[in-house]
Amino acid sequence: MQTNEEAIWGISKNIFSYVRYLTLSKEEKTKINISLVKEKYWFQELMITEPSVLKLIEGDEEIRGYLSSRKMVRKLLRDKEERQRFKGLLNDRLINRGHNQLN
DSSP: OOOOHHHHHHHHHHHHHHHHTSOOOHOOOOOOOOHHHHTHHHHHHHHHHHHHHHHHHHHHHHHHHTTOOOOHHHHHHHHHHHHHHHHHHHHHHHHHHOOOOOO
């Protein structure tokens, strides 16, 4: 169990991290958010089956705009339906570019 001091320190640390995040440029926020998505198992599996997906994400303005939103990335990381929607968006983009369909 945490002591009051540890809890206060944790809250303070989170607040400062959030304030720092708010002061970042849109491009820096996007990079941070992409790195959060890249850590997830489902995305790593996706990169194995379709290696060009990362290049697609880095080059597509609509997807980058989606990933620049902290709210959308948080939802993507925790919601299965949002992940399916995101994979569908990637799949549509890949099909339009002539790549294989994602599972």
